[in-house]
Amino acid sequence: MKLPRLLALAAVAYAVPAMAADLSVSQSNQTFSTAVMTVHVGDKLAFHNADTVTHNITVKGADGDADDLGLQKPGGVVSYKFETKGAYRVVCSIHPRMKMMVTAE
Numbered sequence: 001m002k003l004p005r006l007l008a009l010a011a012v013a014y015a016v017p018a019m020a021a022d023l024s025v026s027q028s029n030q031t032f033s034t035a036v037m038t039v040h041v042g043d044k045l046a047f048h049n050a051d052t053v054t055h056n057i058t059v060k061g062a063d064g065d066a067d068d069l070g071l072q073k074p075g076g077v078v079s080y081k082f083e084t085k086g087a088y089r090v091v092c093s094i095h096p097r098m099k100m101m102v103t104a105e
């Protein structure tokens with residue numbers, strides 16, 4: 001779904017992410033270090049794989065759009081920028097019990 005993402009980018013450019021920050025979460029024992037998190041629109045969240053297995057994070061927005069961050073080997077870091085307000089579900093497509101919720105405001 002390319003169009004919603006383009007619209008989201010346009011919205012961010014217009015909204016000006018004045019409080020953008022770099023945040024991080026780690027993954028160990030196939031669990032995210034935080035289950036619930038609130039960020040500001042424009043913030044970038046880094047996921048650090050501290051496990052001995054590969055993860056594959058997918059971020060699902062309230063609009064149903066899903067971003068697959070790709071395979072993440074042990075020691076690897078992937079990141080995601082929250083470009084629109086709303087609730088996001090973060091899951092690992094390899095380990096379904098890995099879940100976290102992020103609210104961008």
Ligand SMILES: [Cu+2]
Pocket residue numbers: 030054055056092093094095098
């Ligand atoms: Cu995983």
